[in-house]
Amino acid sequence: MGSMGSDKQITGWAARDSSGILSPYKYSLRTTGAEDVVMKVLYCGICHTDIHQTKNHLGMSNYPMVPGHEVVGEVIEVGSDVTKFKVGDVVGAGVIVGCCRSCGPCKSDIEQYCNKRVWSYNDVYTDGKPTQGGFASAMVVDQKFVVKIPEKLAPEQAAPLLCAGLTVYSPLKHLGLTGSGLKAGILGLGGVGHMGVKIAKAMGHHVTVISSSDKKREEAMDDLGADAYLVSSDTEGMTAAVDSLDYIIDTIPVFHPLEPYISLLKVGGKHVIMGVINEPLQFVTPVIMLGRKSITGSFIGSMTEMSEMLEFCAEKGLTSTIEMVKMDYVNKAFERLERNDVRYRFVVDVAGSNLEQ
Ligand SMILES: NC(=O)C1=CN([C@@H]2O[C@H](COP(=O)(O)OP(=O)(O)OC[C@H]3O[C@@H](n4cnc5c(N)ncnc54)[C@H](OP(=O)(O)O)[C@@H]3O)[C@@H](O)[C@H]2O)C=CC1
Ligand SMILES: O=C/C=C/c1ccc(O)c(O)c1
Ligand SMILES: [Zn+2]
Numbered sequence: 250m251g252s253m254g255s256d257k258q259i260t261g262w263a264a265r266d267s268s269g270i271l272s273p274y275k276y277s278l279r280t281t282g283a284e285d286v287v288m289k290v291l292y293c294g295i296c297h298t299d300i301h302q303t304k305n306h307l308g309m310s311n312y313p314m315v316p317g318h319e320v321v322g323e324v325i326e327v328g329s330d331v332t333k334f335k336v337g338d339v340v341g342a343g344v345i346v347g348c349c350r351s352c353g354p355c356k357s358d359i360e361q362y363c364n365k366r367v368w369s370y371n372d373v374y375t376d377g378k379p380t381q382g383g384f385a386s387a388m389v390v391d392q393k394f395v396v397k398i399p400e401k402l403a404p405e406q407a408a409p410l411l412c413a414g415l416t417v418y419s420p421l422k423h424l425g426l427t428g429s430g431l432k433a434g435i436l437g438l439g440g441v442g443h444m445g446v447k448i449a450k451a452m453g454h455h456v457t458v459i460s461s462s463d464k465k466r467e468e469a470m471d472d473l474g475a476d477a478y479l480v481s482s483d484t485e486g487m488t489a490a491v492d493s494l495d496y497i498i499d500t501i502p503v504f505h506p507l508e509p510y511i512s513l514l515k516v517g518g519k520h521v522i523m524g525v526i527n528e529p530l531q532f533v534t535p536v537i538m539l540g541r542k543s544i545t546g547s548f549i550g551s552m553t554e555m556s557e558m559l560e561f562c563a564e565k566g567l568t569s570t571i572e573m574v575k576m577d578y579v580n581k582a583f584e585r586l587e588r589n590d591v592r593y594r595f596v597v598d599v600a601g602s603n604l605e606q
């Protein structure tokens with residue numbers, strides 16, 4: 250890495266086009282501002298959103314694009330007004346690195362819903378420079394969007410919590426679904442889904458995994474602690490489970506019918522959509538009306554919830570289940586994630602990949 254003065258030259262791995270293939274890319278970090286934290290990236294998780302973005306599934310991708318928004322790093326420099334962090338701290342950054350600070354959502358501490366949010370990559374920062382994410386040797390992030398990683402959590406295990414963990418924790422809090430004894434459905438057992446099982450279990454819920462295949466049954470029950478496992482194509486099993494769930498966390502990342510899952514909800518049950526799906530989903534209205542059911546969405550969580558969720562995971566001894574890889578494996582890892590071949594999150598050992606050599 251270059252000097253820590255202005256115009257720090259660093260190396261990240263960037264997608265250049267919608268093939269989504271990442272390769273080394275040199276760019277400069279902004280000069281450290283008064284509120285900025287500079288971190289040497291240690292680990293970065295691979296979220297399915299990184300595939301959506303690098304492959305331009307939403308039609309809004311700009312290249313070169315260094316993805317990665319489950320970033321754990323070590324603080325190597327802080328700006329003059331930074332009070333919350335010091336050099337040597339192990340910290341994290343997630344999906345959002347900026348907001349307007351004056352709109353309703355910002356003032357209500359739900360800055361993830363600010364219409365002027367700045368994304369950690371595939372966006373433009375307030376200085377006019379493109380934002381670039383965590384598959385890079387370093388990142389500069391405003392202290393508001395940096396969180397301390399609790400000492401009890403291993404840094405590589407903590408990385409997936411910064412998006413996947415938060416994405417599950419936030420709607421459960423917001424929707425009042427934290428009490429013990431609730432009946433949960435986790436639809437899609439991937440990175441977000443497996444944290445759904447762990448967090449819901451830690452809240453004392455009875456957890457049913459609803460999966461597209463039988464392949465993950467044993468692991469889901471024995472390793473993750475799920476109470477039940479349904480295969481969505483098993484008509485008999487699905488029928489037996491009708492009207493049984495208080496909520497469903499739906500993490501499927503592609504178009505899918507909603508009605509078979511909504512029918513699993515009790516009266517007043519909630520279907521929470523997480524997947525980023527760029528085509529209309531459909532349902533006929535009686536499936537929600539005749540049961541006062543809700544279909545809602547949720548987007549990551551706030552920085553306040555991020556700290557709270559990390560403390561919750563530390564206290565309950567919750568970690569993510571990861572496969573650690575080096576950066577030269579990242580394209581293979583993206584390909585395996587896309588074909589549903591990971592248990593349950595890839596984490597890139599960024600510092601151990603010596604990007605600057
Ligand atoms: N709303 C938000 O704030 C956030 C949204 N996301 C989005 O959530 C979605 C899930 O992310 P993530 O958990 O990282 O993704 P993963 O790929 O890790 O997991 C998705 C799971 O969905 C199931 N699935 C995958 N493909 C299909 C398919 N073609 N048909 C049916 N089921 C399928 C699989 O589970 P199984 O094998 O059990 O069927 C798979 O493991 C993505 O769209 C991502 O962009 C992610 C983070 C935050
Ligand atoms: O992985 C985190 C980001 C999720 C996300 C949710 C909604 C949306 O439109 C996105 O572009 C990303
Ligand atoms: Zn994510």
Ligand SMILES: [Zn+2]
Nearest residue numbers: 349352355363
């Ligand atoms: Zn705002």
